[in-house]
Amino acid sequence: MIEVNKTNFKEEVLKAKGLVMVDFWSPSCGPCKELMPDVHQLAEKYAGQAKFCSLDTTGNKRLAISQKVLGLPTIAFYKDGSKVAELTTEITIDEVEAKLNELK
Amino acid sequence: MAEIYDIVIAGAGPGGLAAGIYGSRSRLKTIILQKGRPGGQAATTEDLENYPGFGRGTTGPALMQAMADHAESFGTEIIRDEVIDVELDGEIKKLKTKSGKEYQAKIVILALGAEPRTLNIKGENKFRGKGVSYCATCDADFFEELDVVVVGNGDAAVEEAMYLTKFAESVTIIVIHDEGILDCNKVSAEKAMANPKIKWVWSSILEEVKGDGLVETILIKNIKTGEITEMPINGVFFFVGTLPKTELVKGKVELNEQGYIVTNEQMETSVPGVYAVGDCRVKYLRQVVTAASDGAIAAVAAEKYLAEEEGFKEQVLSAEEPVMVAFWAPQIEESITALSELEKWLEDSGHGIKLVKIDTYRNQRLVKRYAVDKIPTVLLFHKGELLSKLSGAFSPGELQGQMEIAGA
Missing domain, CATH: 3.50.50.60 (FAD/NAD(P)-binding domain)
Incomplete structure (x- = not known):
């Protein structure tokens, strides 16, 4: 997974062609850390079929809010730079996988 | 396996x-x-x-x-x-x-x-992750220099509200009760009342969460007057059980x-x-x-x-010889007498039968499993199988009958 932040978000996500999945998380968010190993596994399973990014919102709050993310965990999907879907708060990995399959 | x-x-x-x-x-x-x-x-x-x-x-x-x-x-x-x-x-x-x-x-x-319980207030679900939150540790730092409300007034609500004051500019707690009445413990109530960043809205409930993409305002209803007030806000935290x-x-x-x-x-x-x-x-x-x-x-x-x-299992179910299991209770005198008579009878009869005593007061599980509804009760087992059951007082003749079932 590619780590994105306020300096490279535009380049890696908003200017990217095709499907990009962004996992918004922070170290103080328990549910985020619960979900994370499964997200990383998913990224490996679908490697090459979408771009997978991880965004620690610590120090990137303005960026998160600019993406209308104000709650964690949030997993957002972008297609050719615009947000096409989003899952938030109570997320199961099955929902993430289903959404990914729907969009890819 | x-x-x-x-x-x-x-x-x-x-x-x-x-x-x-x-x-x-x-x-x-x-x-x-x-x-x-x-x-x-x-x-x-x-x-x-x-x-x-x-x-x-x-x-x-x-x-x-x-x-x-x-x-x-x-x-x-x-x-x-x-x-x-x-x-x-x-x-x-x-x-x-x-x-x-x-x-x-x-x-x-x-x-x-x-x-966490949800209240299903209008807008609550729509703005999940957009300002509506159930987890202060997850989301508190988004609200630095911003204003939030807390819905609820139990221990979790008041304690999490105090945690939120470390980040947010102001934390308003919406309380359904009359002024001064909180469901939380006294220590937390006193601490929260003394916290300058915490504001209170009494006798009120949250009516609706509104916004465009992110939470922008909420409607608060005073349950005494029925009056509805709109309040600009960035975050809504629910702690309602x-x-x-x-x-x-x-x-x-x-x-x-x-x-x-x-x-x-x-x-x-x-x-x-x-x-x-x-x-x-x-x-x-x-x-x-x-x-x-x-x-x-x-x-x-x-x-x-x-x-x-x-x-x-060891004493009864896996035993080679027939086993009598006698259920008794220390407070039922009749069962104590019956038990000593049974012991004597077994000794005199020379059947070579093992006796296992179960104190029903201490072992309710076996009582339930074998549906023992009278005390004393005598069960006869052989090779793991229950062969017969004598409920209540028993006579030597009945015991002899049990022996015959066991083929002893």
């Missing part, structure tokens, strides 16, 4: 972890199945200052990590997998998990926990009307060999310390249960 564990615990909150510590320390083969990270709801509570011995500065995640390490140090295995189905009847219980595995156990301890996560065992163990698991003081559920601990069971106080207490009790009760079951 798959391994049969002594104890399988579903859930690694403080209840499950304490049961793990006590179970594995008693040298019982104990595992915990946990969907994600250990710690349960306590792992999402930042300030946790009321667990005895762990005062100011203790955090939920740190305390829970210490409990998980403690359990593992005694040999509890914590397996990251979600229980999706259970078979609890019978001597060996089965737990199916999401990864497709099946675990077998003599004892199951349900430490299923609870989750919890719901038990007991869907998995619905129809399998007894639940109360709200869905909490009914247990006795030994944490036994309505199913033999199945225990429940922590927030998922019916209880007065849902805290880390009471969950841990439940876990200790359940593991010790389970250990005793296993010993009793093993004992009964």
